[in-house]
Amino acid sequence: MKILKLWRTFKEGMLNFKRNGWLSFATVSILTLSLFIVSLSALLGLTTHLVLQNMKEKVTVSVSFNPDVKEERILEIKDELSKYTKEISSVQYISRDKALEDFIAQSGNDPVITQAIEEIGENPLLASLVIKAVTPENYPLIVDQIESSTFQNDISRINYERNKKIFERLEKINTATRKAGLFLGTMFIFIAILITFNTIRITIYSHRQEFEIMRLVGASNLYVRTPYVFEGVLYGLSAAIFTMLFLFGIAYYIAPLTQGAIPQGNFMNLYLNNFFIILGSLIFLGIFLGVLSSILAIKRYLKA
Amino acid sequence: MPDLQPIIRFENVTKAFPPDNRVLENLSFSIMPGEFVSLVGASGEGKSTLLKLIYAEEVPSEGEVYFNERPISKINRKHLPFFRRNIGTVFQDYKLLPQKTAFENVAYALEVDGRETDEINAEVPEILEIVGLGNKMHKFPKQLSGGEQQRVSLARALIHRPKVIIADEPTGNLDPHSTEEIIRLLQEINSFGTTVILATHNKGIVDHLGKRVIALNDGAIVSDEHKGKYVTSTPTLNKQPIQKV
Numbered sequence: 001m002k003i004l005k006l007w008r009t010f011k012e013g014m015l016n017f018k019r020n021g022w023l024s025f026a027t028v029s030i031l032t033l034s035l036f037i038v039s040l041s042a043l044l045g046l047t048t049h050l051v052l053q054n055m056k057e058k059v060t061v062s063v064s065f066n067p068d069v070k071e072e073r074i075l076e077i078k079d080e081l082s083k084y085t086k087e088i089s090s091v092q093y094i095s096r097d098k099a100l101e102d103f104i105a106q107s108g109n110d111p112v113i114t115q116a117i118e119e120i121g122e123n124p125l126l127a128s129l130v131i132k133a134v135t136p137e138n139y140p141l142i143v144d145q146i147e148s149s150t151f152q153n154d155i156s157r158i159n160y161e162r163n164k165k166i167f168e169r170l171e172k173i174n175t176a177t178r179k180a181g182l183f184l185g186t187m188f189i190f191i192a193i194l195i196t197f198n199t200i201r202i203t204i205y206s207h208r209q210e211f212e213i214m215r216l217v218g219a220s221n222l223y224v225r226t227p228y229v230f231e232g233v234l235y236g237l238s239a240a241i242f243t244m245l246f247l248f249g250i251a252y253y254i255a256p257l258t259q260g261a262i263p264q265g266n267f268m269n270l271y272l273n274n275f276f277i278i279l280g281s282l283i284f285l286g287i288f289l290g291v292l293s294s295i296l297a298i299k300r301y302l303k304a
Numbered sequence: 305m306p307d308l309q310p311i312i313r314f315e316n317v318t319k320a321f322p323p324d325n326r327v328l329e330n331l332s333f334s335i336m337p338g339e340f341v342s343l344v345g346a347s348g349e350g351k352s353t354l355l356k357l358i359y360a361e362e363v364p365s366e367g368e369v370y371f372n373e374r375p376i377s378k379i380n381r382k383h384l385p386f387f388r389r390n391i392g393t394v395f396q397d398y399k400l401l402p403q404k405t406a407f408e409n410v411a412y413a414l415e416v417d418g419r420e421t422d423e424i425n426a427e428v429p430e431i432l433e434i435v436g437l438g439n440k441m442h443k444f445p446k447q448l449s450g451g452e453q454q455r456v457s458l459a460r461a462l463i464h465r466p467k468v469i470i471a472d473e474p475t476g477n478l479d480p481h482s483t484e485e486i487i488r489l490l491q492e493i494n495s496f497g498t499t500v501i502l503a504t505h506n507k508g509i510v511d512h513l514g515k516r517v518i519a520l521n522d523g524a525i526v527s528d529e530h531k532g533k534y535v536t537s538t539p540t541l542n543k544q545p546i547q548k549v
Contacts, residue, residue: 008415019403213399216359217460218389219416220382 009223013230023203024235030199031239031290034192035282036246041188043247043278045181047270050262052174056136059163062094063146064126064156071095071127077151078129087138092130099125126156136167193289200235200293204228204301211301221302225295232294236286243282247271309373310334311467311499312358317367319353327353329523330367335501337467340494342510343503344534345520351503354520355470358501359391360384372467389417392461392469396476398453400445406432406456407441413463427463435459435489451482458489468499475506483509507534 017024065074074093081091094102100123107113117124133139143160146152207228214224248271255268264270271278312335319328327350335341343351356362357369360376369376371390379387393399400409407428414424432441435455445453454474461469471490475483487509494500504510510517510533517532518525 004420005415005418016403210401210403213401214412214416215385216361216388216393216399217413217416218385218464219412220385223416 005223006226009226010230012227013234016227017231017234020203023206024231027199027203027235028238028242031196031235031286032242032246034196034289035239035243035286037188038185038192038285039243039247039278039282040250041181041185043270045177045185047258047262047267048177048181049174050264050270051258052170052177054262056167056170059136059166060130060132061139061143061158061160061163062128062130063158064128065154066156067096067126069127069154073151073154074127074129077154081129081131081146084142085134087134087142088131089134090132092132094128094130096123096125096127099123099128139163139167196289197293197296200232200290201297204294204297208301211298215302224302225298228294228298229291232290232292233287234290236288236290237283239290240279240282240286243286244279247278308336310370311337311372312501313370313373314354314357315368315370317357317364317369319350319357319362320365327523328357328364331525332367333518333525333528335499337499338494338497340491340500340513340515341502342513342515342517342532343501343520344505344510344517346505349520350523351520352472355472355501355503358468359388359393359470385416389413389464390467392458392464392466394454394457394461394469394471394474396473398445398450398457400453400456400460402445405442405444406437406448406452406459409445409456410460410463413460417464428459431459431463432456434462436485449482450478451485454478454482454486455489458486462493462498466498468501469493471500471502471504473503473505475504475509487513510534 078091078093081088100117103125104114104117131142133142139160143158146155146158211224215221251268251271255266258267258270259265262270264273314331314333317328317331318326320326331354343354345351353362357364358371358376360379363377371387376387401412404412410428410431411424414427429438429441432438435458437452437455437459440448440452445456448456458474469490474486474490478486483506490500490502491513502509514531516530517527517534519527519532519534
């Protein structure tokens, strides 16, 4: 009998959802909007974080050597540095010829630059070691160690100062966006809960006369309430699916903009890689909001 | 031997709403099983309140109402839905669920009781046939006339085979033809042994029935006759000052 009643209240909820077409549509739309805003602010926060992290990871320190230092000496130093695997993840040797090649390639084979170099007559660039740290926090230590090392006299310059400023700026941006994201996200979630709650309350309010009738013909409070709980589940589920579709649309449009800017490649990959995590969270949040609002809203009409 | 115990008994019942609105004043009367009782009186004389005390929508301020000699006010709130299945109710505004068809409205009263689907599918069409709506079972209330809606409501009230039918101004919104139809059905139900309590201010109905009439005026019983006629309440000076002289 319990299962029969549960099944009936479930059917009742489905039927209400269908027969109250417009109201269901409006409620699901509002819930979708709420979920969309919340998930979008969360995803944008995450993307910003990933972009900054990616930029940080691309930063390297390059140590340039005096023109008179022999290649063997530089390779020796490279081997020495490569031993510090805890702090240094890679050391790459760029010879003077390679540096020139890269420089010309970077300038887009600009004839003015090629001409200028030809006029100088010799390669003006220096050989260097490009050091990539395990984490960006290691750079100050690495630079300190190199500056006080036995080969300090061979070094022409370390381009750390410029990079250091970039680091600091990135760190500031990261902290700021995290704070703003957290603040905005919390605010949006709060607004979403309020709007959803009120919308569902209006939906239930429009049914209030029916509760009286249902109780009058012998329905228990539980029997009156349960269909609305199932309806709440349905609101949440539909809203989660719609939100997922909208997010797909967003991902599709901004994927080209984020190409290469985040470790996952682009925003679409980020979305697809985490598809089930996002869907699961949305369904959970949607159902939670839908059911909680339904239960709270109906409570006041079922007294006595 | 017929059952000699009253099905409904009012014992010194007073109902007052805050701050100091005494709607019913010290009422005592009994209704025996199988009776057809008309409750008359102008609007606002406390007819609906009296009926609400029977189906436990209100509790008396003083005194007690008994159903089968059991005090209604002592019923646990949890058991109220079960108690209500003993009483079928019909109202002026039909009180049908707008999102449900005639069939579903009647079936709902059985569904909440946990009855088997087969049973419901057999009984509901039967009862709708009795009230003459066999061919309109799958219409929604807004697709039915007032009289038809009231007949759905009556079918729903009957589906539990209740001991008592309470009809609060059931014909208030109906045309004479539909009114006649509903009253005829109530008489038919009564002839099978169901107690019927009908609140109305339609003089024609009461005179036509020729059954017991309880007349309320100012919250008190002014007459209770077993083969009664509609009693016009005499104006009392303290209630309405004389305006036409």
